Amino acid sequence: MSRIASVFSQSGRKALIPYITVGYPTIEATLKVVPLLAQNGADIVELGIPFSDPLADGVTIQRSSFHALKNGVSPQLCLDVAKKLREKVDIPLVFMTYYNPVFHYGLEPFCSACVGAGIDGLIIPDLPPQEGGSLEAIARKKDIDLIYLLAPTSTEERIKLVAERSRGFIYLVSVTGVTGARDRLPADWEVFVSRVKELVSQPLCVGFGISTPSQAKRVARLADGVIVGSRIIQLMESGDIQPVGEFIKGLREALD
Amino acid sequence: MIPDARGYFGDYGGQFVPETLMPVLDELTEAYTKAKDDKDFWRQFETLSRDFSGRPTPLYFARGLTQHGGGARIFLKREDLAHTGAHKINNALGQGLLAKKMGKRRIIAETGAGQHGVATAAVCAMLGLDCIVYMGEEDVRRQSLNVFRMRLMGAEVRPVSSGSRTLKDAINEAIRDWVTNPDTYYLLGSVVGPAPYPAMVRDFQSVIGREAKEQILAQEKRLPDYIVACVGGGSNAIGIFYPFLDDKDVKLVGVEAAGRGIESGQHAAPLMAGTVGVLHGTKSYILQDDSGQIRETHSVSAGLDYPGVGPEHSYLKDSRRAQYVAVTDDQALESFQLLCQTEGIVPALESAHAIYHAAQMAKSLDKEQIIIINLSGRGDKDMDIVAKELGVEL
Numbered sequence: 001m002s003r004i005a006s007v008f009s010q011s012g013r014k015a016l017i018p019y020i021t022v023g024y025p026t027i028e029a030t031l032k033v034v035p036l037l038a039q040n041g042a043d044i045v046e047l048g049i050p051f052s053d054p055l056a057d058g059v060t061i062q063r064s065s066f067h068a069l070k071n072g073v074s075p076q077l078c079l080d081v082a083k084k085l086r087e088k089v090d091i092p093l094v095f096m097t098y099y100n101p102v103f104h105y106g107l108e109p110f111c112s113a114c115v116g117a118g119i120d121g122l123i124i125p126d127l128p129p130q131e132g133g134s135l136e137a138i139a140r141k142k143d144i145d146l147i148y149l150l151a152p153t154s155t156e157e158r159i160k161l162v163a164e165r166s167r168g169f170i171y172l173v174s175v176t177g178v179t180g181a182r183d184r185l186p187a188d189w190e191v192f193v194s195r196v197k198e199l200v201s202q203p204l205c206v207g208f209g210i211s212t213p214s215q216a217k218r219v220a221r222l223a224d225g226v227i228v229g230s231r232i233i234q235l236m237e238s239g240d241i242q243p244v245g246e247f248i249k250g251l252r253e254a255l256d
Numbered sequence: 257m258i259p260d261a262r263g264y265f266g267d268y269g270g271q272f273v274p275e276t277l278m279p280v281l282d283e284l285t286e287a288y289t290k291a292k293d294d295k296d297f298w299r300q301f302e303t304l305s306r307d308f309s310g311r312p313t314p315l316y317f318a319r320g321l322t323q324h325g326g327g328a329r330i331f332l333k334r335e336d337l338a339h340t341g342a343h344k345i346n347n348a349l350g351q352g353l354l355a356k357k358m359g360k361r362r363i364i365a366e367t368g369a370g371q372h373g374v375a376t377a378a379v380c381a382m383l384g385l386d387c388i389v390y391m392g393e394e395d396v397r398r399q400s401l402n403v404f405r406m407r408l409m410g411a412e413v414r415p416v417s418s419g420s421r422t423l424k425d426a427i428n429e430a431i432r433d434w435v436t437n438p439d440t441y442y443l444l445g446s447v448v449g450p451a452p453y454p455a456m457v458r459d460f461q462s463v464i465g466r467e468a469k470e471q472i473l474a475q476e477k478r479l480p481d482y483i484v485a486c487v488g489g490g491s492n493a494i495g496i497f498y499p500f501l502d503d504k505d506v507k508l509v510g511v512e513a514a515g516r517g518i519e520s521g522q523h524a525a526p527l528m529a530g531t532v533g534v535l536h537g538t539k540s541y542i543l544q545d546d547s548g549q550i551r552e553t554h555s556v557s558a559g560l561d562y563p564g565v566g567p568e569h570s571y572l573k574d575s576r577r578a579q580y581v582a583v584t585d586d587q588a589l590e591s592f593q594l595l596c597q598t599e600g601i602v603p604a605l606e607s608a609h610a611i612y613h614a615a616q617m618a619k620s621l622d623k624e625q626i627i628i629i630n631l632s633g634r635g636d637k638d639m640d641i642v643a644k645e646l647g648v649e650l
C-alpha cells in the first residue's frame with residue numbers, strides 16, 4: 001500500500017492536507033513549517049513548486065509563486081528541500097505544480113528525482129488524463145501516485161475516466177474557479193461531491209476555497225479529506241510560522 | 257489528418273487545461289465540428305465578411321517597394337484594409353457567429369496590440385453580445401488608442417497587472433475568468449491555446465490565403481515563389497500559408513520578432529530560439545528558462561510580444577514545410593518608414609517585420625520571381641510608439 005493510500009485506510013479519520021508554496025516567504029520557513037504542520041495534525045502536505053504562469057491560481061498563490069521565483073526557487077531546489085523534509089517527517093509529501101516545469105525537467109528524470117527525495121505523489125492541475133499517459137506510466141513504475149482532479153463541470157464520463165486513472169486519491173475542485181480563500185462554500189458543492197461519490201470508490205479530497213475550521217468540518221462530513229491552501233499562504237506572509245500551527249490545530253480539532 | 261482527433265499537429269498541440277475546462281472544450285469542439293459542415297453557417301460568415309469586414313481585401317502590386325529592391329516583384333495582401341484594421345476581424349467574426357449559435361451571451365477575449373480586442377468588440381457590438389477584454393497594463397499604455405476604440409464599441413477593458421503585463425498575462429487572466437465562468441465564450445485571438453482553437457482559428461483565417469491564391473492566379477496566371485508573414489501567435493501567417501501547403505513550390509516564410517537581437521535575449525522568437533514546452537494549454541516551441549519558467553519577452557510590436565507560438569507552426573518548422581526567420585525592432589522600424597515612403601501605406605509594426613524580411617530577400621531574387629507579403633494590419637495604432645522611437649514629439 002502506498003504511503004498516501006495508508007492515510008485513507010485509518011477508519012473514521014478525515015485527512016487534513018495543507019498546501020504551501022516552497023520558498024514562500026523563505027526556504028527556511030518551508031523547512032520549519034512542514035514539521036509543524038505534521039505535529040499539529042496534517043496527514044499529507046502539498047509542496048507547491050512555483051510556476052511563472054499559474055493559470056489555475058487566484059491572487060494569493062499567484063503572489064506566493066511570484067515571490068518564491070524571485071527567491072530563486074526552481075524544481076531542483078524544491079526536490080532538495082523535499083529531501084531535507086523527508087528526514088524530518090513521515091507523512092506523505094506531494095508536489096503540486098504545473099506541467100511545464102515537470103516536462104522541461106524530463107518526465108523520467110523528474111520521477112526518479114522524486115523517488116530520491118521521498119515524494120509520494122504529484123498533482124498537476126493543467127494535466128488532464130488525456131494528456132497524462134506518459135507521466136502516468138513512468139510514475140506508476142516508480143510507485144508515485146499521480147493524482148487527477150475533478151470539477152463541478154465534470155460529466156459522468158469524465159468522472160469515470162478520472163476514477164480509473166487517478167492514484168492515491170481524487171482531488172475535487174469545489175468551485176468553478178481558481179484557488180483562493182473564500183467566505184462561503186459554493187452553493188452546490190454537496191451536489192457535486194455526492195455525484196462523484198456515487199460513481200467512484202476512491203478517497204475524495206476537496207479543495208479550493210476552504211479556509212475555516214467550520215467549512216472544513218462541513219466538507220469532511222461528505223469527503224475523505226480537505227485541502228487548505230490560500231489561507232495558509234496568507235498566514236505565512238509575515239514569515240512567522242506560529243499562526244499556521246495554531247490554524248492547523250484548529251482544523252484538526254474540527255475534523256476529529 | 258492534421259490535427260488528429262486529440263488536437264495534435266505531429267508532436268504539438270493538445271489540451272493541457274484544468275479539468276473545469278475539459279467539458280467546456282468538448283462542447284466547443286462539438287459545436288465547431290457541426291458548424292464546419294453547416295452551409296448556412298458559412299454563408300453567414302461569407303456575407304458578413306463581405307458586408308461587415310469589407311472582404312475580399314485586395315492583392316496589390318507594390319510597385320514602389322519592388323523598384324526600391326530592384327529584384328523580385330512584391331505583392332501585398334491588404335489585410336490592413338479589412339474592417340477594424342487587421343486580419344483579426346476574420347477570426348473574431350467566425351467565432352462570434354459560433355458563440356451566438358451556441359447561445360452564449362458573455363464573450364471574453366485577450367489582446368496584445370489591441371487589434372484582436374477591437375475586432376472582438378466590433379463583432380460583439382454587431383451581434384449584440386457582452387464583451388470583456390483582458391489586456392496587459394503595459395499594452396494598455398502603449399496601445400491606448402485601441403483601448404479607447406474598444407470602449408467606444410461597448411467593451412469593458414480590464415487591465416492586467418500580473419507578470420510581464422503583456423499578452424501572455426492577459427491570456428492567463430482570460431483563462432482564469434473562463435475557469436470561473438465556464439458558460440462564457442472565450443474568443444481566443446490567435447492559433448494558440450488548447451484544441452480546438454489552433455485549427456478553428458486557422459480555418460477562419462484561411463480566407464486570406466484562399467483569396468490570395470485566386471487573386472495571384474487571376475493577376476499573374478501563376479502561383480507566387482514566396483509568401484512572407486509575421487508570426488506572433490501565428491494566425492495571419494497560418495491564414496495565408498494554409499491554402500498553399502500542398503503547393504510545394506511555394507516557399508513559406510514566417511517572421512518572428514528578434515526585438516533587441518536574438519543574442520540579447522530580449523526578443524519574442526520561440527521558433528528561432530525556443531525549446532519545446534507547454535504554455536496556455538498547448539505543446540509547442542516556447543521561450544523558457546533552465547527551470548521551465550516562461551521567460552519575459554520583448555518586441556517593439558505588442559502583437560508579436562508573446563513567448564509561445566501556434567502548434568501548427570512548430571509542426572511546419574520541424575517538417576521544414578515553412579522556414580522561420582527573425583527581424584529586430586530597428587529593422588522593423590526601418591521598413592515601417594520604407595513602406596510609408598515607397599507605397600503611401602502605413603503598416604502595423606507587426607507587419608513591418610514581414611516587410612523587412614521580404615524586401616531584403618527581394619534584392620537577391622530575379623525580376624521574374626513573385627513574393628506575397630501578408631500585410632496583416634495598418635499602423636494607425638502605432639503612431640505614438642513610432643514617434644517616440646524616432647524621437648518626434650506629437
Ligand SMILES: Cc1ncc(COP(=O)(O)O)c(C=O)c1O
Pocket residue numbers: 342343344368369370371372445446447486487488489490491492493558559560604606607632633634
Ligand atoms: C496587425 C497584426 N499583425 C500580426 C499580429 C500577430 O498575431 P498573429 O501572429 O496571430 O497573426 C497582430 C496581433 O495583435 C496584429 O495586430
